[in-house]
Amino acid sequence: MARSRCARGLTLAVLLLAGLGVARPASANPLDAFGFGSRGAAMGSAAAADVQDFSANYYNPAGLALARSLEVSLGYFRADSYLYMNGQNNQVDPVHGLVGGLVAPGQLFGVPFAFGLGLHLPDQRLSRVRALPQDQPVWELYDNRNQRVYLAANLAVSPFKWLQIGGGLSFMAATAGSVDITGNVDVLKVESSEVRNQVSADLTAIRYPQVGARIAVNDRLAFALVYRGQFRLTLDLDATLAGDISLGAAGTPLTTALYTLQTDSVNAFLPQQVVVGSSWSPIDDLKVDLDLTWVNWSAYVAPVAQVSINLDIPPPQGGWPASISPPTTPVATAVIPIVMHDRVVPHVGAEWRAIVRPKYQGFLRAGYEFDQSPIAPQTGQTNYVDRDRHAFSAGVGVRLVKLTSVLPGDVRVDAHGQLSVLPTSLTLKSDPSDLVGDYTAGGHIWNVGGTVTVGF
Amino acid sequence: MRASRLWLLGLSCCATLGGSGLGDVGLPTSGVGPFRELVASEVHDAPYVLDNEAPNYREPAVLPGNPGDASSAEVVLYAVAAEPAGATGSRDVIVRTHADDARSFYGTSLDTGHTPPVVLTASAAWEGASVGGPSAVQIGGQIFLYYAAKGGIGLARSPDGVTFAKEPAPVLAPDATVAWETTTPSAPSVAVYPDGQIRMLYAAGDSIGEAASDDGLTWHRLDADPTTPAIDPVLTPGPPAAPGTLEDGEPPPFDTGQVGDPCLAPRTTADGRIQVRVLYTGFIGTPGTTGRASAIGFAARYGDSGPLVRQSGPVFAPGHHEAAPALFEWSGNSMLYVQLDETSTTPPYSAIAAGFAPAQDTLAGPGAYPGGP
Numbered sequence: 045m046a047r048s049r050c051a052r053g054l055t056l057a058v059l060l061l062a063g064l065g066v067a068r069p070a071s072a073n074p075l076d077a078f079g080f081g082s083r084g085a086a087m088g089s090a091a092a093a094d095v096q097d098f099s100a101n102y103y104n105p106a107g108l109a110l111a112r113s114l115e116v117s118l119g120y121f122r123a124d125s126y127l128y129m130n131g132q133n134n135q136v137d138p139v140h141g142l143v144g145g146l147v148a149p150g151q152l153f154g155v156p157f158a159f160g161l162g163l164h165l166p167d168q169r170l171s172r173v174r175a176l177p178q179d180q181p182v183w184e185l186y187d188n189r190n191q192r193v194y195l196a197a198n199l200a201v202s203p204f205k206w207l208q209i210g211g212g213l214s215f216m217a218a219t220a221g222s223v224d225i226t227g228n229v230d231v232l233k234v235e236s237s238e239v240r241n242q243v244s245a246d247l248t249a250i251r252y253p254q255v256g257a258r259i260a261v262n263d264r265l266a267f268a269l270v271y272r273g274q275f276r277l278t279l280d281l282d283a284t285l286a287g288d289i290s291l292g293a294a295g296t297p298l299t300t301a302l303y304t305l306q307t308d309s310v311n312a313f314l315p316q317q318v319v320v321g322s323s324w325s326p327i328d329d330l331k332v333d334l335d336l337t338w339v340n341w342s343a344y345v346a347p348v349a350q351v352s353i354n355l356d357i358p359p360p361q362g363g364w365p366a367s368i369s370p371p372t373t374p375v376a377t378a379v380i381p382i383v384m385h386d387r388v389v390p391h392v393g394a395e396w397r398a399i400v401r402p403k404y405q406g407f408l409r410a411g412y413e414f415d416q417s418p419i420a421p422q423t424g425q426t427n428y429v430d431r432d433r434h435a436f437s438a439g440v441g442v443r444l445v446k447l448t449s450v451l452p453g454d455v456r457v458d459a460h461g462q463l464s465v466l467p468t469s470l471t472l473k474s475d476p477s478d479l480v481g482d483y484t485a486g487g488h489i490w491n492v493g494g495t496v497t498v499g500f
Numbered sequence: 501m502r503a504s505r506l507w508l509l510g511l512s513c514c515a516t517l518g519g520s521g522l523g524d525v526g527l528p529t530s531g532v533g534p535f536r537e538l539v540a541s542e543v544h545d546a547p548y549v550l551d552n553e554a555p556n557y558r559e560p561a562v563l564p565g566n567p568g569d570a571s572s573a574e575v576v577l578y579a580v581a582a583e584p585a586g587a588t589g590s591r592d593v594i595v596r597t598h599a600d601d602a603r604s605f606y607g608t609s610l611d612t613g614h615t616p617p618v619v620l621t622a623s624a625a626w627e628g629a630s631v632g633g634p635s636a637v638q639i640g641g642q643i644f645l646y647y648a649a650k651g652g653i654g655l656a657r658s659p660d661g662v663t664f665a666k667e668p669a670p671v672l673a674p675d676a677t678v679a680w681e682t683t684t685p686s687a688p689s690v691a692v693y694p695d696g697q698i699r700m701l702y703a704a705g706d707s708i709g710e711a712a713s714d715d716g717l718t719w720h721r722l723d724a725d726p727t728t729p730a731i732d733p734v735l736t737p738g739p740p741a742a743p744g745t746l747e748d749g750e751p752p753p754f755d756t757g758q759v760g761d762p763c764l765a766p767r768t769t770a771d772g773r774i775q776v777r778v779l780y781t782g783f784i785g786t787p788g789t790t791g792r793a794s795a796i797g798f799a800a801r802y803g804d805s806g807p808l809v810r811q812s813g814p815v816f817a818p819g820h821h822e823a824a825p826a827l828f829e830w831s832g833n834s835m836l837y838v839q840l841d842e843t844s845t846t847p848p849y850s851a852i853a854a855g856f857a858p859a860q861d862t863l864a865g866p867g868a869y870p871g872g873p
Contacts, residue, residue, distance in 0.1 A: 135526075
């Protein structure tokens with residue numbers, strides 16, 4: 045008994061270290077907006093206290109410990125945005141790709157234990173890097189942040205029947221690169237210029253933690269608490285341009301120019317989140333789930349590049365020819381901070397086991413999520429466009445029991461559809477000479493997908 | 501056969517690249533820049549749309565060529581041209597041309613054999629020798645062509661935009677009681693507001709003033725600041741930068757010497773507010789300064805009265821003494837016509853060039869020159 049307690053304590057310590065000690069600030073993922081896996085998406089992402097498949101890697105790692113057999117899941121989802129400003133479709137990129145993962149349960153020193161992997165693999169682009177002018181209108185929460193891969197690995201234990209604890213890491217990649225250009229520039233015949241360039245870039249791994257706990261009050265009521273860490277995805281670029289400036293191919297160099305540029309930006313930022321969830325089964329075949337997610341949007345860092353430029357072109361002997369106006373050093377970007385407010389996002393979902401047969405079961409699901417826009421009204425120079433989002437979802441599922449002797453576990457097939465409505469409203473500019481001016485913004489997003497889970 | 505199909509399927513799945521991202525299509529804009537110069541692939545003689553050494557085309561004004569179709573790029577352009585020296589010496593006249601694509605104007609230097617016809621010359625004693633500063637607007641089925649002359653701002657009307665009948669006297673003459681008008685009113689720009697009001701902006705001294713009319717014939721000056729007893733202009737030269745306030749490399753304000761050549765372009769915003777948009781020429785040096793730099797600025801206000809608020813930087817500044825902006829909009833595109841100094845010849849001459857917004861968009865190749873003006 046003493047050994048068992050020691051093992052439990054050791055496992056907990058390992059999990060906490062894995063979740064907190066190794067991580068450093070890390071970026072955004074599409075799962076916050078569109079859910080992970082068809083069951084969770086259909087139930088409005090209200091799943092923190094009611095999840096035990098691969099999607100627990102996102103919703104609540106503690107749920108992995110509830111798994112009783114090895115499961116492998118694979119699915120696909122597609123979210124198409126129809127977002128408009130002034131009635132014009134801004135053609136925000138769709139998000140689509142594979143989702144999947146596995147859950148591998150077992151015993152560790154007699155304690156139920158599980159390992160999980162979760163993956164969202166976009167089939168269009170793994171990551172998208174954009175640093176736009178801060179006055180350019182952009183759908184800040186839908187344009188770029190959702191275009192990225194998501195990978196999470198978690199461990200979970202169930203030290204007591206009523207308690208599950210889990211945690212792990214999610215992984216992202218940040219970009220750092222440099223461009224060096226050297227050579228000779230002929231100002232009279234640019235095509236005769238000779239330049240050489242060298243490019244190097246690194247994708248560096250960024251990790252951020254998630255931990256969760258689930259407490260079962262009884263067979264019909266459970267609560268959950270989940271923490272997801274903050275991360276920022278950076279884009280750091282350095283450029284150096286050094287070379288001679290001459291008049292004519294055979295001309296003596298007039299002068300030597302040096303131009304250096306350093307740009308640092310946060311390409312995507314995922315604020316830390318705390319989820320309080322509950323799951324209640326008023327009758328055997330019905331589950332009603334409620335999650336409240338606190339999102340620390342006030343810590344958000346806008347993806348605007350901070351540019352530092354140094355331009356050194358000493359005048360040639362005798363001064364510049366009258367026909368040449370040497371460039372001057374551009375003014376450094378003055379970044380206007382984005383103002384965002386913390387939000388509590390409610391998620392509600394329900395699942396009804398509508399059909400119960402010896403060989404199969406059928407499920408109907410529905411959910412709702414309300415995301416109040418965290419971005420302050422854009423009355424000034426910046427244009428981080430966002431609107432409140434009402435997400436209505438529904439889905440169906442089938443569980444096939446012991447389908448064949450090759451598959452002793454269950455086979456589950458789930459599908460979902462989600463409609464996010466962003467009511468159109470006005471953005472009014474306080475400065476009449478604003479070059480963007482007043483605009484309306486709103487639209488909707490369709491999200492559909494399916495997931496197949498095979499148990500062994 | 502089956503194996504080859506599978507191979508092709510595998511190849512099609514594995515050897516494809518994801519497309520490039522979007523998300524910035526059809527973005528909202530005030531339609532007034534920033535503008536970029538047209539490039540060689542967009543216009544026959546970039547960046548010029550109407551040039552010829554002898555006529556020295558200047559001070560463009562535009563009208564939609566097809567007012568009932570907001571997607572049409574057909575545009576009519578009036579400009580000042582130098583008439584060859586006659587018995588009474590050279591003088592400035594107003595000519596007319598048009599383009600079907602907003603760029604290829606009848607009678608420009610590459611449209612050989614054609615010359616934009618003269619539609620207005622000075623003929624009354626109050627006008628002096630020349631007319632200039634045209635502004636064309638459609639009112640009640642007629643084209644009203646306002647122009648600047650020695651004695652003030654005149655008006656000529658036409659049913660077809662080619663043959664004009666002048667009013668016998670200036671519609672806006674100098675008023676000695678208006679202290680800031682140290683020169684005769686000139687460079688008129690007239691527009692009909694979305695609610696039907698007719699307004700005129702004009703240049704005088706180093707500032708821009710405003711006048712109103714019910715019929716386009718009788719005008720009275722408006723006071724931009726009713727809290728003072730005097731009639732005030734709607735836009736004055738910008739204040740110079742305070743010492744030590746400019747960042748390294750930051751250019752000084754571009755319009756501290758004079759503001760002029762207003763181009764009035766009212767519109768209704770998405771909220772139903774009237775936004776009075778004004779493009780203008782900003783000069784760093786005061787009037788009379790030789791070779792002073794200029795750039796095109798933007799100022800605006802919400803509502804139908806009061807002073808204009810300026811954008812801090814210019815919206816078009818290629819650095820060739822750009823002046824006298826005129827704006828034409830169609831299908832979310834904005835074309836800015838300005839006069840530029842062409843310095844490749846001696847002496848330099850003026851020609852009309854164009855800038856385009858949204859600056860990140862690219863126009864298809866230019867069309868053919870039209871068969872008539």
